[in-house]
Amino acid sequence: MTSAGRFAPSPSGELHVGNLRTAILAWLFARSTGRRFLLRVEDLDRARAGAEAVQLRDLAAIGVTWDGDVVRQTDRGNLYAKAITRLEEAGLTYECFCTRREIQEAPSAPHAPQGAYPGTCRNLDPAELEYKRSTRPAAIRLRADVTEYKVQDVLRGDYTGAVDDFVLRRNDGVTAYNLAAVVDDAAQGIDQVVRGDDLLSSTPRQAYLASLLSIPVPEYAHVPLVVNHDGARLAKRDGAVTLADLAGAGVPVEEVRDRLLASLGLPPGNLNHALGAFDPARLPSEPWVWPGS
Numbered sequence: 001m002t003s004a005g006r007f008a009p010s011p012s013g014e015l016h017v018g019n020l021r022t023a024i025l026a027w028l029f030a031r032s033t034g035r036r037f038l039l040r041v042e043d044l045d046r047a048r049a050g051a052e053a054v055q056l057r058d059l060a061a062i063g064v065t066w067d068g069d070v071v072r073q074t075d076r077g078n079l080y081a082k083a084i085t086r087l088e089e090a091g092l093t094y095e096c097f098c099t100r101r102e103i104q105e106a107p108s109a110p111h112a113p114q115g116a117y118p119g120t121c122r123n124l125d126p127a128e129l130e131y132k133r134s135t136r137p138a139a140i141r142l143r144a145d146v147t148e149y150k151v152q153d154v155l156r157g158d159y160t161g162a163v164d165d166f167v168l169r170r171n172d173g174v175t176a177y178n179l180a181a182v183v184d185d186a187a188q189g190i191d192q193v194v195r196g197d198d199l200l201s202s203t204p205r206q207a208y209l210a211s212l213l214s215i216p217v218p219e220y221a222h223v224p225l226v227v228n229h230d231g232a233r234l235a236k237r238d239g240a241v242t243l244a245d246l247a248g249a250g251v252p253v254e255e256v257r258d259r260l261l262a263s264l265g266l267p268p269g270n271l272n273h274a275l276g277a278f279d280p281a282r283l284p285s286e287p288w289v290w291p292g293s
Helices: 017-032 052-059 077-089 100-105 127-136 177-187 197-212 243-246 252-263 271-275
Strands: 003-009 036-041 091-096 139-142 149-153 157-162 166-170 192-196 217-221
Touching: 003 017, 003 149, 003 192, 003 252, 017 077, 017 192, 017 217, 017 252, 017 271, 036 052, 052 243, 077 091, 077 139, 091 127, 139 192, 149 197, 149 217, 157 197, 166 177, 177 197, 192 197, 192 243, 197 217, 252 271
Parallel strands: 003 036, 192 217
Antiparallel strands: 091 139, 139 166, 149 157
8 A cells, every 4th residue: 555644634613724734734744755645534523514525625725635535534433443352352451431520530640641541440350340331331441551652753753652541432432533543544554644743642642552453653743833922722712713714804815825834934836836845854843823814
């Protein structure tokens, strides 16, 4: 299977300029290395009616092209179930009945990161397990045998992050993001993952899970985010930050695209033109403050 990069938005609303900048970067990384570029809609959770069509329209408007059909996670449940079954058969999972509140209030292990699962349900005896099954549905957690894992990032170098017994399938039956992303990337031949650096901390979990499933770990590049003037991650509440809102404020899509390219030190114009000047080593290492409309 030919190697590929990807962009994988959640259809929870319109893409803002920070999302679009990351999509451009993912496209540039893939095209500059001769990879295919795939689009995957991560619609297992938080899908809003009509959002996918708007996102695809906006990506096309700024010049992001993709190869083949768009893949949707809601069509891929069998792949996720097979992966979980494989882990179950290897003794690498267990049922968890904890609520979010119980996890938050439970004492954490020394040096464990905020929100790390403390292992409450890891070693339930048969009687406890039977009782808890009668009270509420179970989530499925990974039985991790490491507490941290190291990954390599094109832009960040070596990064070691925490690994806990994270959820593989929620108690409502929905596959969790970490498992779905790993399985999807492998199934699609994606060996390059370019995404916002807010996801860097989850990457050791995904790389570790890939190793358990004998899946090659992709090349990672976590890119700086677009932030507002307060330094917080850009959000729709920051005003005109979507293509539709900016068009309403008199900023055409071509100008938005050129602003995004300029923020990366790239020349204006279509993305193929910018591709000729793209060099990951010259990318800004700090977040970009959105100047507004």
